[in-house]
Amino acid sequence: xxxxxxxxxxxxxxxxxxxxxxxxxxxxxxxxxxxxxxxxxxxxxxxxxxxxxxxxxxxxxxxxxxxxxxxxxxxxxxxxxxxxxxxxxxxxxxxxxxxxxxxxxxxxxxxxxxxxxxxxxxxxxxxxxxxxxxxxxxxxxxxxxxxxxxxxxxxxxxxxxxxxxxxxxxxxxx
Amino acid sequence: xxxxxxxxxxxxxxxxxxxxxxxxxxxxxxxxxxxxxxxxxxxxxxxxxxxxxxxxxxxxxxxxxxxxxxxxxxxxxxxxxxxxxxxxxxxxxxxxxxxxxxxxxxxxxxxxxxxxxxxxxxxxxxxxxxxxxxxxxxxxxxxxxxxxxxxxxxxxxxxxxxxxxxxxxxxxxx
DNA sequence: GCGCATTGGTTGACGCGACAACTGAATTGG
DNA sequence: CCAATTCAGTTGTCGCGTCAACCAATGCGC
Numbered sequence: 001x002x003x004x005x006x007x008x009x010x011x012x013x014x015x016x017x018x019x020x021x022x023x024x025x026x027x028x029x030x031x032x033x034x035x036x037x038x039x040x041x042x043x044x045x046x047x048x049x050x051x052x053x054x055x056x057x058x059x060x061x062x063x064x065x066x067x068x069x070x071x072x073x074x075x076x077x078x079x080x081x082x083x084x085x086x087x088x089x090x091x092x093x094x095x096x097x098x099x100x101x102x103x104x105x106x107x108x109x110x111x112x113x114x115x116x117x118x119x120x121x122x123x124x125x126x127x128x129x130x131x132x133x134x135x136x137x138x139x140x141x142x143x144x145x146x147x148x149x150x151x152x153x154x155x156x157x158x159x160x161x162x163x164x165x166x167x168x169x170x171x172x173x174x
Numbered sequence: 175x176x177x178x179x180x181x182x183x184x185x186x187x188x189x190x191x192x193x194x195x196x197x198x199x200x201x202x203x204x205x206x207x208x209x210x211x212x213x214x215x216x217x218x219x220x221x222x223x224x225x226x227x228x229x230x231x232x233x234x235x236x237x238x239x240x241x242x243x244x245x246x247x248x249x250x251x252x253x254x255x256x257x258x259x260x261x262x263x264x265x266x267x268x269x270x271x272x273x274x275x276x277x278x279x280x281x282x283x284x285x286x287x288x289x290x291x292x293x294x295x296x297x298x299x300x301x302x303x304x305x306x307x308x309x310x311x312x313x314x315x316x317x318x319x320x321x322x323x324x325x326x327x328x329x330x331x332x333x334x335x336x337x338x339x340x341x342x343x344x345x346x347x348x
Numbered sequence: 349g350c351g352c353a354t355t356g357g358t359t360g361a362c363g364c365g366a367c368a369a370c371t372g373a374a375t376t377g378g
Numbered sequence: 379c380c381a382a383t384t385c386a387g388t389t390g391t392c393g394c395g396t397c398a399a400c401c402a403a404t405g406c407g408c
Contacts, residue, residue, distance in 0.1 A: 005291040012302050015310055018317035019301070020220075023197045024243055025324040041394090046194075062356060069198055074395055076358055081394095098356045098403045117179040127193070128186050130319040136189055138312040143192035145304040150199040215364090236386065248365055250388055255364095272373045272386045 026126065033122040038115035043068065044078060045119065048087065048112055051104040058103040060093060069151075087111060200300065207296040212289035217242065218252060219293065222261065222286055225278040232277040234267060240329050261285060 008016060030042040040048070047068050051057055059067075065075040079102055082088045087108035093099035104112075131139065182190060204216040214222070221242050225231055233241075239249040253276055256262045261282035267273035278286075305313065321328070 005294060006298065007294060008297065008302070011310055011314070015314040015317065016297060016301070018314060018321055019200075021243070021325060022317050022320050023200050025321075026193075026197050029324055060356085069195070071396070072357065073359085073397080077394075080358090093356095096356080096404075100357065120179060120181060123182065123190060124180065126323045127190070127320055128182070130323050131316065135312070135316050135319070136185055138309070139316050140185070140189040140192060142305065142309050142313050142316075143189065143196050145309070146196050146301055147192055147199075149300045149304050150203055151195060234386085245366070246387065247367075247389085251364075254388090267386095270374075270386080274387065 029122065029126055030119070034115065034119060037118045038111060040111070040115060041078075043070070044082060045112075045115065047075070047078060048082070048104055048108055051088065051102060052109060052112055056103070057109075058101050061090075061100045061102060064102060082108070203296065203300055204293070208289060208293060211292045212285060214285070214289060215252075217244070218256060219286075219289065221249070221252060222256070222278055222282055225262065225276060226283060226286055230277070231283075232275050235264075235274045235276060238276060243329065256282070 027042060034040045034042055034045055038045070047064060047070075050064060050067050051059055061075060061079065062072065064070075065072050068075070070078070079088060079090060083090055087105060089103045089105055090100050091103075093101045128136065201216060208214045208216055208219050212219070221238060221244075224238060224241050225233055235249055235253065236246065238244075239246050242249070244252070253262060253264060257264055261279060263277050263279055264274050265277075267275045302310065
C-alpha cells in the first residue's frame, strides 16, 4: 500500500496535458498543409531541406537519417519514393562503396522554394503569432532543456531549417 | 522576384528547430516506455485513462474520440484491440441505439494502476526534471497560447490525465 | 593476406492510422 | 407517417514506419 510514486502536481499535470496536446496536434497540422500544398510530408520536407542545405546539396544516407531522427529503413523507403518523383538522386559514394549519397535535384529545389512560404505561413499562424518576444525566448530555453533529456547527443539540433534567405533560395536566385 | 514572404527570424528559427525536435521525440519516448512496460501505446494509455476517469468509467465512442483527438475509425480499431485484450468492454447505448458505450474493465484498471508510475517516471525524467518552477509556469502559458491556435475548440484540453491520486487509484484502493 | 565481426544500406512482412464505403438508427420535412 | 438526410459506428483498403533478415563492402586481428 505504500505508494512511493512521485505523482505530478496539479500544475505539472495541467502543463503536461497542454504539452501533449501540442505534440499531438502540431505534426498533424504541418503534415496537412504540406501535403495539401506541396504533396510532401513534413518529414520529407525536413529531409529535402537538410539536403538543400548540405555542401554540394549531397549527404550520406546515414548522416541524413541521423539528422532527421529517422531509422535507416525509414529513410530508405522515403528516399526511394522521393527518387521516383525525381526530387532527389541516389548514387554510390566513391570513397566508401558501402555508402550511398543522396542529392536534391533541381526539381526538388524548385519544389522546396515553392513550398517554403506556405510552410512558414502555417508555422507562424500556429505558433509564433501566438507568442510574445519574451515567450519566444522562453520557448527556446525550455525546449532546449527538454531536448537535453530527450536527445542527449543533440543529433537533431544540427537540423537546419533554413527559413530566412538561405542556400536554397540563393541557389535558385543565382 | 518580389519575395513578400515573412521569413522566420534567427531567434524564431532556432526555437522552431527545438520545438519540432521535441514534438518529434517526445511521442516516441512515451510510446517506447509504455510499450515496453505495459504493452500500451501512449494513445491507448490516454484512452484508457479517459475511460477510467469518466463517470461510471464509461464513455461514448464519439465522445472518447473527440477527447483523444482520434478519428472514429481509428478509435474503433483501437477499441477492438483493447476489447480483445479484455481491457475494455463495448455495448450498445440504451438511450441512443446508434451509439456504443465503452467501459474500462477491472483488468484495464489494474493495468493502468501498474503502468501509471512508470509513465509518470518517464514524464518526469524527460520533461519536468529539466524545468524550474518558473519554466513550468511559462510552459503552461506558452502551450496554452499555441493550443488556442491549433485547437480552437479546446477539444483536447478536456483530456484528463489523472496523475495525482485520482479516481483510478481510488477505485482500486476501495 | 584471410577469417570474422562490423558497418551501410536495401528489401519484405507486419501493424497502425487515414480515407472511403457501408450499415443501421435517429431526425427532419412535407 | 413516410421519404430523405444526418448521425454513430464498423469494416476494408491503402500508405507509411518498424522490425528482422539480408547483401555487400570494410576493417581488424593475427
